[in-house]
Amino acid sequence: MATQETQVAEVDAFTAEWQQWHSQQEARLADRHGFLAITNLHWLTETPQRFTDAPGTWSTGVDGVVVTLDEGEELVIDGTPVRGRYEFGPIAERDGVNAVWDDAVIEVARRGGNDIVRPRHPNNQLRTDFRGTPAFAPDPKWVVTGRYVRFEQPRPTTVGASVEGLEHVYDAPGQVEFEIDGQPLRLTAFPGKNPGDLSVLFTDTTSGVTTYAANRVVQVPTPAADGAVVLDFNRAVNLPCAYTDRATCPLPPAENRLPIAVEAGEKIPYERQG
Template sequence: MTTTETDVFTAEWQAWHRDHEQKRAAPHGFLAITGLHWLSDVPVRFPDAPGVWFTGAEGGVIVALDEGAELVVDGETVRGRHEFGIIPERGGVNAVWNDAVIEVAKRGGHDIVRPRHPDNPLRVAHTGTPTFAPDPKWVVPGRYEPFAHPEPTTVGAAVAGLEHVYDAPGRIHFAVDGQELSLTAFPGHAPESLLVLFTDATSGVTTYAANRALQLPPPGADGTIALDFNRATNLPCAYTDLATCPLPPAENRLPVAIEAGEQIPRERR
């Protein structure tokens, strides 16, 4: 790259990371979570959410609000007893309560309530995430090979005893310093995009020990794909114990040092 190209590359990375940090530290982002509450058929109160919460006989999440308390769900104000219905796996509903948001979700087959309060000290004190300096050498060409059929892949979670299951669509092959490597890919957020979860030789040293994530664009028609490890990010569990983040599959533990992307958060140092 020329000096000008490197400057453009760095500026684009800086803009991307600034936007990523803003989303992370949003008023109701993961840094605002104050509790991870697991529901059962036994009604229970939580100190950071209104009312009494439980999973009903039909499997749906129910809250019984106290007199005078209210939530806003999908733009509608609800009072008294409200049934959220059955929440799909990895799905969720956000209910507004004053200046807080009460996340109602399902993770690993369990209904959970995760209140998000903007004044949570973890969010208020966050000053940004350390990173490696962006370097074009960590934009690595790869080749995507889809499986004949998506393969259900079970991985562990940041919460002991919890498991996540993803339908892996294929694997990505690439090389670092002449060493041939590959990563099992999961579906990404956007249609046809991919997500890889991985650890490497820096994990637990300069980067978070449990996992890092890399969102990837849809592969080309010929399977070509670029892995920009400068954009490897921490998952929420790197900052808070109130997250249920998935761990990488065993085959995604890379034996090389990927000295790119986000490092161990200051909150964990």
């Protein structure tokens, strides 16, 4: 049986590991060209438009996004300077291209069937004023072992978005089943950032109270051969829409609202309080 000193040491190590992870999470969020640097969300149409925070005149059509740069304007795409007219071509859903303009990055992307331009400027006030994200104290009780149940075929799943009227479609490969305090629970999972990993969007009874109302997400490592998975709700994080209205984040599937209070992970950002 573990001694009290051993238990304290294990909790201290668990807390230190979480703090290191959370610091890295916040550093990614506050990157010079991260989501906090976005100055606007421009929806492209066939009608050419100029924007105050990006060079050129922008439009889109059946052949994809086109920018026409005026004399003296330049973008750098994949390391190559571009002047005059440039055709990005069709961009796949949830894909994008980053074009460099001086110290800014002009993101050209496709979200919910729409082509968008999102300039990212390091001096954006949301980024320069960023002071971190409040979170619950890490607690080993919120590291939950579960079982991954794979669907026979991935299920196309349509979810809403943080932008009204926008929808996202994901191929859900399966569900994660687990228990908390003896209560059986289940969450639909989407593909994760790395092959085999899972991404789980959810809300719970803290949503809109102490945690962000629309969504949080937990990344789940690749399930074991027998389907065993670990969900660490201490690492439940906000999506970019928790900080900025210029994100197009997906909402959780309807079945992913947990009927319990998950008092773990990130809370409502300071930027959304009050």
